[in-house]
Amino acid sequence: MPLSPTGRRTVARAATVVLAAAVVTAHNAQPANAAEIPTGARSLQSVNVSGSYLRHADYLGGIAAVTSSSSAQVKSDATFTVTPGLAGGAGCVSFQAANGMWLRHRDYRVRLETNAGTATFLADATFCVRDGSVSGSVRLESFNYPGRFLRHRDNQIWIDPSTTNAGTFAADSSWRVTTPWVAGRRSPILKGLYADPNIAYLNGRYYIYPTTDGYNGWSGSRFKAFSSADLVNWTDHGTILDLATQIDWAADRAWAPTIAYRNSRYYFYFSGATNIGVATSTSPTGPFTDPLGRPLVPAGFRSGQMIDPHSFVDTDGKAYLYWGNGYAYVVPLNTDMISYDTAQVRTLSLPNFREAPFVFKRGSTYYMTYSVDDTGSENYHVEYSTSTSPLGPWTHRGTILSKNLGLGIKGPAHQSVVKAPDSDTWYIAYHRFAIPAGNGTNRETTIDPLRFNADGTIQPVVPTL
Structure with a gap:
């Protein structure tokens, strides 16, 4: 594209703004308020x-x-x-x-x-x-x-x-x-290319921490945070951690973060250059800082890639860290949330496991959800297992989320789950290929309801647009 006489405005980062609401009326009626367009x-x-x-x-x-x-x-x-x-x-x-x-x-x-x-x-x-x-x-x-x-x-x-x-x-x-001639798309909920969403309910709001997508080789360096009161309207809080400028031991491959709250602090676990790190803050939107100055789980620590961390704090206050690609691991975290006993690391037996372990608890049942196949495949999908303990053993229950080519939905996985406060209403956040022409490095984030049968098993998720 040719430059204008004054040149193109430099755009370093995308930042979402919240627009004021306006009155929208039907065709041929009074128009919206001037100088604003409601989302x-x-x-x-x-x-x-x-x-x-x-x-x-x-x-x-x-x-x-x-x-x-x-x-x-x-x-x-x-x-x-x-x-x-x-x-x-x-x-x-x-x-x-x-x-x-x-x-x-x-x-x-x-x-x-x-x-x-x-x-x-x-x-x-x-x-x-x-x-x-x-x-x-x-x-x-x-x-x-x-x-x-x-x-x-x-x-x-x-x-x-x-x-x-x-x-x-x-x-x-x-x-x-x-008003629109037809109903618009509900998703993606985050406008732009984002993947590997970790959803959590913190301090009275829902938060999503994703991988910033759209880079060849998944080479991005920045993590962002988004929050919402209603799971519909999301506020972009900008970059909360940049590996390139804030982390000494990794500069790229910023993937698949997770967050936990304990000790009046937020603990942000993340993948960086195929290591797992941890950063802390007093706010869910940062700024986050690295308290260790080194990886929490270094590359090569065990077989497979040391990526895709998930932190789970049980109802008894004990905390666990899960991670893995090709092999699934878990270890109890010490009370400081930034250390553990390497002798307590366990390898989990999960049929078809590829990556993205995510655990949640409903009643007395622990649910282990995880992604199967490769994130670049349209067959990337979510399976799950259950247990009576956060350490297993795990009973395989089958697939709960997979592609729907009739809607153009491919590769829906790398999931996380959240419960609405004071209810038994649950949601699953995940990414899929961006529609219509996305792929394994051009993905978008969305949310759908997660429902249970009377016996506690999970119903298949119906992916929607």
């Missing part, structure tokens, strides 16, 4: 071309007439899920289509593309909301090309400078925000 499914109606809406066709943005008698496909093409801007920015938003792709500009033309996770893509797919030409309408300014706005030109959508066709430009670039 969720929305449609955008042209201010000066009556009955025409922003839509995509053959992956290119344009405007077209949409009515109640239009086909389901046309209505879907004119519906976008509005999210906080992928590149951050106060009052900025991004637009995701039903097929999972995002509106972005390239060579100033607006089109749909799969989120590549790069700083360039995130910026190209972010638009900042401004007042429109008429009361209640909005304009969308390019995040990385200030002064250029999303506007229709010959029924095509471009980002053009406001000096273009001064007489009509303001109207050409103004939109009324309406």
